[in-house]
Amino acid sequence: MSTTEGRIVPQSDLESLIATRRTSKPATFEGPEPDRSLIRNCIEVARKAPNHHRTEPAYFYLLNRRQIQELAELNAARVADSPSPKANLEKAERKLKEWGQTPGLLIVTCHTDPGSTLARSKPALFEEDYAAVCCMTQNLLLLLHNLGIATKWSTAPIWKHSDFARIIGLKHGEPSERVVALLFYGWSQDFPKTRQFRPLDEILIDGDDSR
Ligand SMILES: Cc1cc2nc3c(=O)[nH]c(=O)nc-3n(C[C@H](O)[C@H](O)[C@H](O)COP(=O)(O)O)c2cc1C
Known part of the structure; x- marks a missing residue:
């Protein structure tokens, strides 16, 4: 087997999956809601990420239409309620x-x-748990991407609103339960172009001095 050949799935497939995932604008989402059983299955796989002390710190709230609408209204009120509401x-x-x-x-x-x-x-547990949930979230984005389901990871601070916990039925709530991601998802025909990255040698400090 060559060094670039994957043992589980072809390496080039995995590389392509990671490299082609892009954040999509929810405005481009169309069609019906992706089957919830697909999402459940992706969560089941995605949560198998590295997790120091095996604390399993992640919770996933798969919202229904009523919850989505209530959150949308809460968020719109948050956005409108700023020092310059007109703008x-x-x-x-x-x-x-x-x-x-x-x-x-x-x-x-x-x-x-x-x-x-x-x-x-x-x-360090707080940071390590958060890091583990971020790994799970990226797993999720990749699994959804592979199914053709576009996503946007948002951190709009909607959880600061006192109604947020009630709407989604937050199990533990502040301050011990932090929102890591609001994941908007849907089918989309829009494929954002790849973005530019810094040259690898600017960020890779390779201690091999034989190069
Ligand atoms: C922790 C985190 C928070 C993010 N929050 C937002 C957000 O609030 N609004 C938004 O438009 N995009 C958000 N994004 C998406 C990034 O803007 C996006 O990943 C970035 O522009 C790079 O684009 P790409 O995902 O297509 O590579 C977030 C991404 C991460 C990882």
């Missing part, structure tokens, strides 16, 4: 439509109990 009314209208019409919305959170013995003895 933001248009944006609020746009966001209301974008959020309200998304075929799917999955919220990913990270729960670390600050009172647990582990958290008290290992302060």
Whole structure:
């Protein structure tokens, strides 16, 4: 087997999956809601990410239409309610439509109990749990991308609103449960172009001095 040949799936397929994933604008999502069983299956696989102490800190909230609409309205009110509301009314209208019409919305959170013995003895746990949930989220994006389901990972601070926890039925809530991602998803025919990255040698510090 050559060094570039994958043992599980062809290496070039995996590379292509990772390299072609792009954030899509929810405005480009169309068609019906992707089957929820597809999303469930992706979550089941995606959560098998590295996780120090095996704490399984992630929670996934797969919203229904009523929850999506309520969040869309909450977010629009947040956007409109700024020091210069006039300038933001248009944006609020746009966001209301974008959020309200998304075929799917999955919220990913990270729960670390600050009172647990582990958290008290290992302060790094909070960051490590968050890192693990980010890995799971990227797994999820890749699995969805492979099915042709476009995504946008958003961190719009909608969870700051006091109604947020009630709407999604947050299990633990602040401050021990943090929102990691609002994942908008849907079928899309829009394929954003690849973006430019810095040359690898600017970020790879290769200690091999034989090169
Ligand atoms: C932690 C995190 C938070 C993000 N939050 C937002 C967001 O709030 N709004 C948004 O438009 N995109 C958000 N993005 C998507 C990035 O803007 C996007 O990944 C970036 O522009 C690179 O594009 P690509 O995903 O197509 O490579 C977020 C991405 C990450 C990883």
